[in-house]
Amino acid sequence: MKRVLAILLTVAMSFAVMAGCTNQNSGSGNQTEDIVASVKKSDAIAAALPDRVKTAGKIMIGVDDSYPPMEYRDDNNALVGFDVDFGNALGKKLGVEVEWVPTAWEGIIPSLQAAKFDFILSSLSITDERKLEIGFSEPYIQGGPVIITLKENTSIKSGDDLVGKVVGAQLGTTGEDAAKSVEGVKEIKSYDKITEALQDLSAKRTEAVVADDQVGRYYIALDPEKYIVAGKMVEEPFGIGFRKDDTALIDAVQKAIDELKSEGTLSKISMKWFNSDYYKN
Incomplete structure (x- = not known):
């Protein structure tokens, strides 16, 4: 799960993605x-x-x-x-x-x-x-990778539900590995930062994001009315x-x-x- 480089440089980056949210x-x-x-x-x-x-x-x-x-x-x-x-x-x-x-x-x-x-x-x-x-x-x-969706999306509950979907993940994380492990995913979009993945999810350019559990929940907590953890893929x-x-x-x-x-x-x-x-x- 741990990456050598920082996943995010500062918490302030999240405000650029989730404008108006309170940390x-x-x-x-x-x-x-x-x-x-x-x-x-x-x-x-x-x-x-x-x-x-x-x-x-x-x-x-x-x-x-x-x-x-x-x-x-x-x-x-x-x-x-x-x-x-x-x-x-x-x-x-x-x-x-x-x-x-x-x-x-x-x-x-x-x-x-x-x-x-x-x-x-x-x-x-x-x-x-x-x-x-x-x-x-x-x-x-x-820990372990979790599936993040928009709160309004009730069709995704597990890794199996990612089949045929466009899925986002952060480059070089176990979230990306977990997304790639699902056979039949329509497309995996990889991003340098998790905030970029969430931005595309918010814009509905993807249907789900697979991210490390604690990192994902941290950003969900910034905007709990928009995002949810729909399911967990692997326990770590x-x-x-x-x-x-x-x-x-x-x-x-x-x-x-x-x-x-x-x-x-x-x-x-x-x-x-x-x-x-x-x-x-």
Whole structure:
């Protein structure tokens, strides 16, 4: 799912596509501060942290800061996004500071293995191939390509319904791969930016757009009266990546994740960024 280059340069680009819409998902400000500030430290979980983390008083997190809305730089060059809020909330739960370590995507796993940071929190898909190299938390959110249509279109519910349709997708994403995997699609139009794909969908030059889940929902939240997620094509779980032998940290972080889920913190962060609760039972 992750691309080396930024999918979008700034949130402001969305306003050019969806004129008049109000951005409900501010990348910084009081909403983020309130969510993270409300998280309480768990003394029991903090006590289980590895000695090196306790001594340092911080966790170092590797991130490729080029993938909005998960992790990216806002107009003030501040690091923002769903994963960023999540990581900062983890720090609060563990009772340690968080230091983000920006790392190019192609080098992020080697840098983890070289102990440049403690773990990766950066839209990292859990795959069998990666499991041979690193350890993972349990999935903290489900990604994967989704089908976006105009709200008025009720004829498309699944990948099978794309047969005979003109479909848009962003170049080089798993959304484009998923669209190409459907036999019988009339035409696939590929775009440099997801905003361009949505613009053509709005103009009815395409009948659907296949996009990465979180990216798609982020832009749908900007104009929920126009677009909907009509269906999901493939599940793609994201996890936090660790060095395999760092078992004490894996266990402590997993317990912290479980508490953030159960107390509703992850639901709040999800609603902020996607206008959708990925943690609702």
